[in-house]
Amino acid sequence: xDDTIIAxxxxxxxxxxxxxxxxxxxxxxxxxSTFVPRHRGRWQENKNYTLHIGHFxxxxxxxxxxLIGRMLAPSSYTGEDVYEINCxxxxxxxxxxxxxxxxxxxxxxxxxxxSKRAFLNGKLDLIQAEAIVDLIGSKTDISADxxxxxxxxxxxxxxxxxxxxVLETLAFIEAGIDFPEDGVESLDRNALLQxxxxxxxHAQDLxxxxxxxxxxxxxxITVIVGQPNVGKSSLLNAxxxxxxxxVTDVPGTTRDEIRESxxxxxxxxxxxxxxxxxxxxxxxxxxxxxxxxxxxERADLILLxxxxxxxxxxxxxxxxNQYAKNTIxxxxxxxxxxxxxxxxxxxxxxxxxxxxxxxxxxxRIGFSELETEIKRRVYEGKEERAKEPLLSNIRQISALERxxxxxxxxxxxxQKGLPWDIVSIDIRQALQEISQITGDTIQESLLDDIFSRFxxxx
Numbered sequence: 349x350d351d352t353i354i355a356x357x358x359x360x361x362x363x364x365x366x367x368x369x370x371x372x373x374x375x376x377x378x379x380x381s382t383f384v385p386r387h388r389g390r391w392q393e394n395k396n397y398t399l400h401i402g403h404f405x406x407x408x409x410x411x412x413x414x415l416i417g418r419m420l421a422p423s424s425y426t427g428e429d430v431y432e433i434n435c436x437x438x439x440x441x442x443x444x445x446x447x448x449x450x451x452x453x454x455x456x457x458x459x460x461x462x463s464k465r466a467f468l469n470g471k472l473d474l475i476q477a478e479a480i481v482d483l484i485g486s487k488t489d490i491s492a493d494x495x496x497x498x499x500x501x502x503x504x505x506x507x508x509x510x511x512x513x514v515l516e517t518l519a520f521i522e523a524g525i526d527f528p529e530d531g532v533e534s535l536d537r538n539a540l541l542q543x544x545x546x547x548x549x550h551a552q553d554l555x556x557x558x559x560x561x562x563x564x565x566x567x568x569i570t571v572i573v574g575q576p577n578v579g580k581s582s583l584l585n586a587x588x589x590x591x592x593x594x595v596t597d598v599p600g601t602t603r604d605e606i607r608e609s610x611x612x613x614x615x616x617x618x619x620x621x622x623x624x625x626x627x628x629x630x631x632x633x634x635x636x637x638x639x640x641x642x643x644x645e646r647a648d649l650i651l652l653x654x655x656x657x658x659x660x661x662x663x664x665x666x667x668x669n670q671y672a673k674n675t676i677x678x679x680x681x682x683x684x685x686x687x688x689x690x691x692x693x694x695x696x697x698x699x700x701x702x703x704x705x706x707x708x709x710x711x712r713i714g715f716s717e718l719e720t721e722i723k724r725r726v727y728e729g730k731e732e733r734a735k736e737p738l739l740s741n742i743r744q745i746s747a748l749e750r751x752x753x754x755x756x757x758x759x760x761x762x763q764k765g766l767p768w769d770i771v772s773i774d775i776r777q778a779l780q781e782i783s784q785i786t787g788d789t790i791q792e793s794l795l796d797d798i799f800s801r802f803x804x805x806x
Contacts, residue, residue, distance in 0.1 A: 349428070349465055352378065353457035354449050356442055357805035363437035368445055369805055370454060371462060375429040378452045382406070383416055396420045404433065406448040412441050426462050427469030460802025464795070467787060474787035474798065475504045478741050481802055482565055490614035490734050491564050503737035504786055510550045511782045514755070517543045518775045525768050537762055540771070544759045547778070551752045556728075558745045561738030563648065563726050567609060567616035571643045574653035575661055576624030579680045582709040583653060584608065584621040613719040614734070615726055620647070625663045649725070650675040651718075656682040656706070676721055678707040678714065743798070744785045751781035 352372025358365070370378065385391035385402035397419060404414045415434040424430040435441050450456070463480060466472045472480075479498035486492035497503065520543065572580045587610045606621040620643050623636030644650055650671050654664055656679045668675060703721055707714035727733045739745050758774030783789040 349468065352454045353461055353465075354446055354454040355457035355462075355805040356446065357432070360439060362439065365434050365437050366439070366442040368433040368435065368442060368449075369430065369457075369462065370433070370449060371424070371426045371428045371430045371457075371465065372454070373429065374453050375431050378449050378454060379416065379431050381452060382448055383414070385416075394418075394420075396423060404435070404445055404448075406444060411444045411448065412436055414445075422469070425471065426465040427471045428465060457804060458800075459804050460799030460806060463802055463806055464799040467795075467799075473501075473504050474790070475507065475741075475744065475785065476501060477787075478744075478798065480806065482740070484803070484806070487567070487609065487616050488564075488611050488614045491616070493734070494561065494564050494738060494740060497735075497737050498740070503739065506554060506737060507782065507785050510547065510554070511779065511786070511788065513543070513547050513550065514751075514775060514779045514782060517547060518772060518779055521768055521772045521775060525772070537765075541759065541762050544755055544762065544775070548752065548755050548759065551748055551755065554739055555745070555748055555752065557733055557736060558739040558748070560727055560733050561740030562742065562745065563615065564734065564738070565740035567618040568648045568722070568726065569620070569646060570617040570649045570651060571620045571622060571640075571647040572651045572653065573622055573625060573640055573644060573667060574680075575655070575663065578624070578653045578655055579709050580621055580624065580653055581606075583651070583678070583680075584619060586709050586712070586715075587612065587617070587619065613723050615722060617649075617722075625667075644671055647671075647674060649722070652677045653680045653707075654678070656680060675703075676718065677704045678718070679704060680707050680709060682706040682708055682713065747781045747784045751778040754778035754781065 350373060352370060352374040354368060354370040357367040357369040382405050383400075383402055384405060385400045387400070390398075391400050391402075395418070398417075400416050400418070402414065402416070403410045404412050412435045417432040417434070419425070419430040419432070421428050433445060435445055446456075463472065463477050467474065467477050476499050479495045483492060483495035483499060486495055517540070520540065572583055574580050584606065588608055606619075608619045608621075610617050610619055622640035622643055625637055625640055644667065650667070652664065652667055652675050654660065654677060660668075668677070705714045705717045705721065707718070723731060739748065754774045754777040758771050758778065761771045761774060780789060784794075787795070
């Protein structure tokens with residue numbers, strides 16, 4: 349990394365200021381040749397973490413009055429000399445400053461290149477780097493806190509402890525294979541099994557929280573289903589707090605999926621409002637109903653609205669039989685039943701599969717119970733989990749799942765009495781997968797793919 353990169357760190361468009369970030373070995377030289385500070389003596393002290401006002405020049409012409417932040421290696425974000433130019437917020441002004449720096453030897457940064465340099469210079473590991481993207485894209489306080497927890501290094505510490513344990517286990521095996529004559533402790537199958545089991549328990553504990561972490565990061569794919577005119581679109585509008593879907597007394601108004609996101613108790617629901625499920629001869633409506641069934645196959649959560657006091661339909665029974673584990677049944681329009689003294693009296697006749705909540709979209713009955721049930725499912729009954737360092741990134745989760753499979757395979761090999769070098773293959777595979785989570789070992793192509801998802805300037 350012997351070149352110097354520059355990019356706009358703020359969003360395109362007009363604003364009060366733009367921030368231009370430059371990093372690399374030529375940064376100071378470029379700034380010294382373009383910036384005339386108002387307080388020259390203070391500038392020449394070359395102190396770290398300082399802010400200086402002055403004029404930025406292009407040749408003999410003043411391009412803008414700017415504030416320049418100085419962050420010197422190795423104590424900067426990238427580990428290199430970094431200068432941040434705070435100019436006035438017109439895009440034309442920022443472009444002129446960037447062009448002048450390009451003429452003097454910098455080049456435009458690629459997407460995620462600042463964070464990639466931070467990783468390569470040991471300022472961040474991959475978990476922390478990916479947490480930056482998650483923090484920028486956070487949609488709730490909880491998802492932002494999750495990303496900040498990962499960025500702070502708490503999750504990295506857990507992964508590092510697991511990696512160290514697996515590394516010691518591998519060393520334990522290979523020392524016994526390579527140096528038996530040197531008095532190294534002889535290999536004991538029971539001791540090795542205990543080591544592997546300890547690693548498996550550690551890995552499984554991390555995986556147990558990964559479902560919660562993934563949902564907090566990405567949201568819960570939630571499909572609203574039910575027969576026509578039962579209140580599905582009304583529920584979507586109530587959760588959204590606006591009239592997003594058309595609501596009429598005419599059954600079958602919704603013909604296609606409507607997708608929206610909503611924050612429920614700090615959890616993002618990726619809502620899908622579907623066509624009403626019933627027998628139909630209408631070609632267009634039948635296509636919508638087919639899409640409803642396909643949406644349920646992909647759903648993390650199904651909100652099944654049923655009519656209070658009515659017998660369950662064939663389609664509702666089929667949904668409950670197929671997807672009871674993922675379904676919350678909302679007994680809608682419970683408030684309209686006369687003579688109902690207890691919630692259970694509003695239940696439709698039929699099997700009691702899934703969780704049932706008396707509900708009324710119109711009267712806002714049952715919403716708090718729905719939120720409580722969603723939280724219980726996401727946190728698996730442990731709401732304090734939201735404050736733990738959780739795996740949430742699918743790349744990281746997949747790598748740990750492969751590591752767990754390798755450890756389990758090693759455990760089985762030991763139990764079967766297979767040769768030690770066979771066992772070491774599985775343990776080495778587990779070590780490699782765990783190392784990829786933090787980037788201790790990783791292919792360059794994967795590294796490029798990860799950082800290409802970042803925005804330019806980060």
